[in-house]
Amino acid sequence: MNRYRWLALPIAAAALAVVPWVTSDTIVQYGINALLVATLAQAWNIIGGFSGYPSFGNSVFYGLGTYGTAIAMAQLHWSFGSGLVFGAVLGVACALLFGIPILRLRGPYFAIATLGLAAVMSAITATVEIAGKNIGLILPLFRGDTLFYELSLILLVAATGTVAWIARSRFGAGLVAIREDEDAAQVMGINTTTYKVAALTVAALFSALAGGIHAYWITFIDPASAFDPSLNVRMVIMTLFGGPGTVLGPVLGALILSAVSEVLASQATGVASLFYGIVIVAAVLLMPKGLLDLVQGFRDSGWRYFVDNVRRYRI
Amino acid sequence: MQLFGQILVNGILLGGLYGLMGLGMGLVWGVLKIVNLAHGALIMLGGYALYYLYTKAGIDPFLGLPLAMVAMFVLGYVLQTALLNLIVRSAQLNTLLLTFGLDVVFVYMAQLLFSADFRTINPPYAGKNVTISGVVVPYAQFGAFLVALVLAGLLFLVLDKTRTGRAIRATAQNLIAARLYGVNPKRIYAITFGTGAALAGAAGGLYGIVSQITPYIGVTLTAKSFVIAILGGLDKPLGVIGGGLVLGIAEAMAALYLDPTYTDIISFGLLVLVLVARPAQLLGRA
Secondary structure, eight states, X not given: OGGGGGGHHHHHHHHHHTHHHHSOHXXXXXXXXXXXXXXXXXXXXXXXXXXXXXXXXHHHHHHHHHHHHHIIIIISOOOHHHHHHHHHHHHHHHHHHHHHHHTTSOHHHHHXXXXXXXXXXXXXXXXXXXXXXXXXXXXXXXXXXHHHHHHHHHHHHHXXXXXXXXXXXXXXXHHHHHHHOHHHHHHTTOOHHHHHHHHHHHHHHHHHHHHHHHHHHHOEEOHHHHTOHHHHHHHHHHHHHHOTTSSSHHHHHHHHHHHHXXXXXXHSTTHHHHHHHHHHHHHHHHOXXXXXXXXXXHHHHTXXXXXXXXXXXXX | OHHHHHHHHHHHHHHHHHHHHHHHHHHHHHHXXXXXXXXXXXXXXXXXXXXXXHHTTOOOHHHHHHHHHHHHHHHHHHHIIIIIHHHTTXXXXXXXXXXXXXXXXXXXXXHHHHOSOOBOOOOTTTTOEEEETTEEEEHHHHHHHHHHHHHHHHHHHHHHHSHHHHHHHXXXXXXXXXXXXXXXXXXXXXXXXXXXXXXXXXXXXXHHHHSOBOTTOHHHHHHHHHHHHHHHOTTOHHHHHHHXXXXXXXXXXXXXXTOGGGHHHHHHXXXXXXXXXXXXXXXXXX
């Protein structure tokens, strides 16, 4: 059985790929959102899960991708493809520019500096003429949910493939070493700055591409929605829920949580956010290492897994 | 020049309140090593507590403040005992997330129970003011500023002079050594978080007097409290008030000389600059 396990992924991807032809429009639209959020979670996983840097600035890269694509298409009348590239270039440039000073900070200082960066970028965007100031931009209308769905799926597969490569590579081992003990990693000869900036840049690339696809699909963007910090929080929660630093954890976490919150939101508006809050609290208390670790740990030690976790971390 | 003086006074009065917000954040962070993302939500809840004490029970807001603080202390104590103590030793990202989850729950509950309407605590003297050489000083704002100073002073005295205060500082410095000397860390953590919540509650009540409260004020206030706590130094109550003054004045000046939309750019830009420029020295004693 284990010999054929690698086959499961292409089969799952193929199954997801035929969804637009066999289900309803509502499910496809929900699917685009879920796949893009899963891509964002997977991108966050590279910087947050592997290198252990809790970034709250990934929504900046998403927002720059959104705005890059929108400015290119709405103001410069470029094609969608070049718009995507322009947005990705903006996101990657931002990661390179701010990554070097900000990645010197550790733990909560890094987290809050990235949060500050998100607030500043959102406020700056709201004052730039070509970005439509506070009002935002309207992109040319294009009705093709199937195309957007397949594009999102390709992006998610590419992000997951990249993470799978990172997990097996020397680069990924370096990132994990940084997460576990940065000083020790440096002593071992890892160029920590290069590694961290590279991780942030890869995360920025996928986040910006996801933003670009979302912008053209939704056709209207404004600073508040493009740089929404709660989007970043969702990436973090979904990654932690699934299992940070794993290949499939973030994707599973994102797909499961979006499905549940979609069902809840259709039942009673507002309950979705309460549910998020409670899930986070419960997940941190009961499975601090994520869903995949829970599955593994539960198989090994049963209900004692929860007791052991609480014992380990309580004062 | 008179305009400058007025803006300076406005900045200072707002800054005192900012300092009070930073105090609770800095205390919890310094002692428990928890960056409390629910701090803004606690400020918001304190604001509503005082609002209902005033509108339903008719208690003057400045007299009701201690009651609101006691309520918030109890809430903080229970939260720490029931939830945060369980994960206080796990990775810092987990405590960050847990407090974020609490924030989401509080905001949702507030929206459900108190509605999303703007609320202002509006005592009869709210609009009154005194003019000193051309500069207008509103009574309510000035009162809030004084209360913030008094609370910071009290916190300083409690930490410095009392047995509990010394136990709190010892726990912050070295948990294991404090335990060996007979400190019960569970209790100290709960008291510290409760005190942080009480200070947040006081700040929220005063914020409700000088400004408006909605269930959603928390997020920006959390971020600002964080900036202030870093600017001031985590374990120095009077320094934190200084950090609040810096931010208050900077924001007031930015609103006057640049544009009101730039206030957030200023406060967060200041934060990023301070963090990147000299974290080691600033946080040396944290």
